[in-house]
Amino acid sequence: MKQLPIHESFFTWQGEGVHMGRSAFFIRTFGCPVKCPWCDSAGTWHPDYIPKDIERQSPIELAEMSVKHNPDCVVITGGEPAIHDLTSLTTALHERGLKVHLETSGAFPLQGDFDWVTVSPKWQKMPLEENLRRADEIKIIVESDNSIDRWNQAIHKFITTTHVWLHPEWSQRDDPSILRSITEWAKAHGSPFRPGYQLHKLYHADLLDSRSRSNVPLGGNQKLGF
């Protein structure tokens, strides 16, 4: 079976979205062509931050590691996991009775069988309509005061889910006008919009597993040369 380049895998809990707080084994694939200026996983793609020791691992090996922890779900994230064919991995996980969740920008066709799909659209590479329709939840990263309005105009026709999360971009998580724009939108529009947060970061939960690597947040810094 085809091996996948893996940036890291670790046991923690899902820090975001509908499944927030559920125990989760994370598999973070290596590689992302989207290149967001505030990416918080730049070690998966940015030339200045790529670790030297990226391993290729087989779907069976990854599934065996996952099942040892008896997690509520296995989250495949990245990077951009959908640049890889994940069919063998999702099969191997399902054969072990595990629920398989995907975190994706939605810009690439999905290959694999997923129990839950989170699409977080990015301006750098727009999501496919079919992925927006398929999404069980959508996560909008609010990076400026008009982010929500712009995304709503761009994608509202393709939204089928009742969970559209509004997350402050992490480097601006204390910015009052970003936070106010989220609160005001949620109050004015109601469902499907919901203010969200990356709760695992407040807990530093992922770092408690020594197999996790520290986040590399670009924080919108254009000088980092992505």
Ligand SMILES: Nc1nc2[nH]cc(C(=O)O)c2c(=O)[nH]1
């Ligand atoms: N605990 C935890 N929850 C998460 N939910 C989505 C994550 C991601 O990086 O895609 C993430 C992550 O990196 N850690």
Ligand code: SF4
């Ligand atoms: S935020 Fe996600 S889509 Fe954007 S560069 Fe980082 S890994 Fe890629």
Ligand SMILES: [Mg+2]
């Ligand atoms: Mg993360």
